[in-house]
Amino acid sequence: MKRPFGIAIFGVCCLVHAGLGESGRFVIGRVLHDDRPIAGARVRVPGTPHYVATDEKGMFRSLVAKDAKAINVAHPRFRITTVGIAEKRLDIRLEPLPKDYDDYAWIDPSPHGQDAQRCGNCHGDLHAEWARSAHGNSAKNPRFLSLFSGDNGKHKTWNAQAEHPLGVGVCAGCHVPTLASLDLSYDVRKAEGVDAKGVHCDFCHKIVEAPTDKLGTRFGRDGYEFIRPKTGDLLSFGPLDDAVRSGESFGYAPVYRETRYCASCHEGVVFGVHAYGTYSEWLASPAKREGKQCQTCHMPAPKDRTNIAPGKGGVERDASTLTRHDFPGAAPEMLRGCVKLEAASNRTKEGVDVNVELRAENVGHRVPTGFVDRHLVLAIDAANSDGSPARVVAGDVLPSRAGKGFAGNAGYLFGKQHLSDAKAPLPFWVLEGEYHDTRLTPGVTWKQSFRFDGEVSEIRVRVLYRRLWPAVAESRGFEGNEFVIHTRTLR
Ligand code: HEC
Ligand code: HEC
Ligand code: HEC
Ligand code: HEC
Ligand code: HEC
Incomplete structure (x- = not known):
């Protein structure tokens, strides 16, 4: 007598909880592969907020709206499978992922x-966002190409190809990750077609795992595991466990919502130098502790x-389950939101x-992070x-490397500083000189x-952000190398 009573209570609670009122019904089934039960598979009607997981016997019981036509079943080792739910009891067989x-x-x-x-x-909005992102322009970024080859040999310094001829192929691994180079030079200037699209959709959505045990020495594309199907078999991986489109299949990969997914391209010891450290900075940050x-x-x-994919088979979803693909980074509003300035005169x-x-x-992470030459200037x-x-x-x-109009003023540089004997900045691939890291650490003031002497009337405190050292930006004619984050006037 006890059991039916329990189910009745459970049923009513769930109907109310799922917002289905009295209009829901239960679908019961078993999820298998090769007649073996699959535990931990996720079952839900596409686009709805709740899923149930299969138990040890591969069994599930899912509450669905009366008019629901199909459910999706997902597990990281199998293709997402869609099944009609006209039957009340289902036996669902999952198809394993192919090899790479x-x-x-x-x-x-x-x-x-x-x-x-x-x-x-089909993904018009996502494409428009990505196309204006740093990822969408990484293979054609003029600053990157200029430092790669010194503007095709015009400059002898800040020219990775001339200053480090054996090894500039490494740049491609993160900046032009699908570049195939028949002569093995991995000269990024030769990228064409889809490779010239930089860090593109298909590359990112064929990643299935992102191990962190060899990080630092193995980076960019070499740090990832992929599943690239046979030509003609359309298969993309992503964070959704309920994506569906006939003629294509999807793989559910929880790693897409984790930091380690980004690590291989945002952490790297290049030529023995810890040039990129955003992932390790994150490991030590308060943000990581806050999840x-x-x-x-x-x-x-x-x-x-x-x-x-509106009008192309996409289902309605809660916006909070979707993501922007323009990857905002060192934009003025991001920097203003995270760098707090207090200034007072006495x-x-x-x-x-x-x-x-x-x-x-x-x-x-620390501020600034990312490319080694990023720096903040405090100028008073x-x-x-x-x-x-x-x-x-x-x-x-401020030292002379702070640039014209700043050198000699009261102030401070926050940056990774790799300096020659004459205290001029060196590129990260020149393996001599001294290093100082004076960047801000999150949570540390x-x-x-x-002190100024004399009859001081007005004091201006500014914080600026710069992509590259001013001497480098000026010699190459790069526009928009710096912007002001904060200005305060004190009396
Ligand atoms: C013909 C239309 C079409 C094309 C072309 C297309 N997609 Fe999709 N894609 C869809 C639809 C429809 C969905 C599922 C939408 C839903 O469930 O709401 C989808 C889902 C996805 C997902 C979600 C997978 C998950 O499990 O999280 C990813 C990622 C994705 N597509 C990437 C791509 C990439 C990368 C390309 C190009 C290589 C591509 N798509 C080309 C229509 C398309
Ligand atoms: C295949 C390598 C690769 C992967 C994977 C990758 N990135 Fe990037 N990312 C880059 C490169 C290269 C750039 C710099 C491109 C440029 O400036 O030309 C970049 C730039 C950025 C920027 C700077 C944007 C700006 O305008 O300041 C942000 C933010 C960023 N990535 C975040 C992420 C996040 C978050 C992930 C993981 C979800 C990720 N990246 C995954 C290679 C990658
Ligand atoms: C740098 C790698 C990267 C690139 C490039 C990239 N994506 Fe994604 N994409 C991700 C990650 C990571 C997620 C999961 C984000 C999350 O849920 O936190 C994601 C999520 C998605 C989703 C699931 C729905 C959503 O809105 O989150 C779709 C669909 C998708 N991407 C399609 C695309 C398409 C189409 C492109 C190219 C126009 C593209 N992606 C480019 C990494 C990438
Ligand atoms: C709590 C929010 C937060 C988290 C988590 C976070 N970032 Fe950032 N990120 C920011 C802000 C704010 C900025 C702008 C300030 C700056 O440039 O440091 C930024 C800037 C960046 C930049 C641009 C740096 C530059 O000056 O060119 C990159 C690249 C970047 N983040 C990558 C990452 C990666 C990779 C991770 C994960 C390992 C990550 N971020 C985690 C908030 C965050
Ligand atoms: C481990 C992956 C990785 C490798 C290897 C790598 N980069 Fe980068 N690079 C990045 C990322 C990520 C960014 C973006 C960080 C940011 O926005 O601050 C970046 C940014 C840059 C920028 C700044 C672009 C701008 O618009 O300001 C230049 C220049 C650059 N890289 C040059 C190179 C060169 C030259 C090489 C080869 C010697 C190289 N990188 C190797 C990941 C890498």
């Missing part, structure tokens, strides 16, 4: 009327997208003390009442007091 075929021909992401497989044909992954901040939910008999505090918050200028610059008598002064 490394002669796979990558599919171009850009929309094209004559090529039905192009990702952008925030790279995706939490760099792939936020879109504002109003509820369908990933007048004394000798002059004026300017007390400055900088702190990085709401960020998953004070003027006397006659307009002449006030003299700084205590506190740090940096403070300094600067």
Whole structure:
């Protein structure tokens, strides 16, 4: 007598919980492969918020809306399988994932009327976001290509190919990950077709695992495990356990929502130098302790997208289960949101003390992170009442590498600094000189007091962000190398 009563209670609770009122019904089934039960498979109606997992015997019982036509079953070792639910008891057989075929021909992401497989044909919004992202431009980025070959040999320094001829092939592994190079030079300037699309959709969505045990020495594409199917078999991997489209199959891979998915390209010891360290910085960050992954901040939910392939077979989904693909990074609003500045002046008999505090918050790594030459400049200028610059008598002064208009002013550089004997910045691939890492650490406040003497009338405190060292940017004519994050005027 006890059991039916239990089920009745369970049923009513669930119906209410799933928002189905009295209009739901139960589907019962068993999930198998080769007649062996599959435990832990996820079962749900596509696009709905709740799933159930199969038990040790491969059994599940799922509550569905009366008008639901099909359910999807997903498990990381099998293709996502869709089954009609006209029957009340189902035996569902899963098809294992294929092996990896490394002669796979990558599919171009850009929309094209004559090529039905192009990702952008159906995923228009995702494609538009990706196309303006750093990933979508990584193979053609003029700053990258310029430092790769010194503008095709015009510059002898900051020229990775000339300064490190045996080994520039490594750049491709992260920047142009599908480049195939018959002469094995991996010269990124020769990329064409889909390879020239940089870090593209098909590359990212063939990743099935991202081990972290060899990180640092093995990076970019070499750090990943892929499943590239036989040509003609359409198979993409992703975070959804319920994606469905006839003629194509999908693989559910939970790693897409984890930081380690990004690690192989955002951590790297290149030529023996720890040039890229964002993943290891994240391991030590408060964000990791709070459970925030790279995706939490760099792939936020879109504002109003509820369908990933509208009109092309996509089902309506809650926007919070989807992600933006423009990968916002070192944009002014991101930097303003995470670099906090406090500045106050205190007048004394000798002059004026300017007390400055900088702190990085709401960020998953040190600031700046990413490319080694990124840096922040704190610059403080004070003027006397006659307009002449006030003299700084205590506190740090900006060195000449801070650039024209900054060198000699009160201030501080926050960056990874790899310097020659003359204290000029060197590229990361030149293996000499000294290193200092003076970047902000999340959650740790940096403070300094600067003193100016004389009749100081106005004080301006600025924090700027720069991509590259000013001497390098100027010599190559790069526009938009810096922007101001904060300006404060003190009296
Ligand atoms: C003909 C249309 C079409 C084309 C072309 C197409 N897709 Fe899709 N894709 C879909 C549909 C439909 C879905 C499922 C939508 C849903 O369930 O809401 C989907 C789902 C996905 C998913 C989700 C998988 C998961 O389990 O998380 C990924 C990832 C994906 N596509 C990537 C790609 C990539 C990469 C390409 C190009 C190589 C591509 N798609 C080309 C229509 C298309
Ligand atoms: C195949 C290698 C690869 C993978 C995988 C990869 N990235 Fe990147 N990422 C790059 C490269 C290369 C750049 C720099 C491109 C450029 O600036 O030309 C970059 C740039 C970025 C930027 C800087 C954007 C900006 O405009 O400042 C962010 C943020 C970022 N990636 C986040 C991520 C996250 C999050 C993941 C994981 C979900 C990820 N990346 C996975 C290679 C990769
Ligand atoms: C740098 C790797 C990378 C690139 C490039 C990339 N994706 Fe994704 N994609 C991801 C990751 C990681 C997720 C999972 C994010 C999450 O759920 O936190 C994802 C999620 C998705 C999803 C599931 C639904 C959603 O909105 O999250 C679809 C569909 C998808 N990507 C399609 C595409 C298409 C189409 C392109 C090219 C226009 C593309 N992706 C380019 C890494 C990438
Ligand atoms: C808590 C939110 C948060 C998390 C988690 C996070 N980031 Fe960031 N990220 C930011 C903010 C804010 C910025 C802008 C400030 C800066 O440039 O450091 C940024 C900037 C970046 C940049 C651009 C740096 C530059 O100056 O060019 C890259 C690349 C990047 N993040 C990659 C990653 C990767 C990879 C992970 C995971 C290992 C990650 N981030 C985790 C918030 C986050
Ligand atoms: C481990 C993967 C990896 C390798 C190997 C790698 N890069 Fe990068 N590179 C990145 C990532 C990720 C970014 C983006 C970080 C950011 O936005 O701060 C980047 C950014 C850059 C940038 C800055 C671009 C800009 O627009 O400001 C330059 C220049 C660059 N890389 C040059 C090179 C060269 C030259 C090589 C080979 C000697 C190389 N990289 C090797 C991952 C890599």
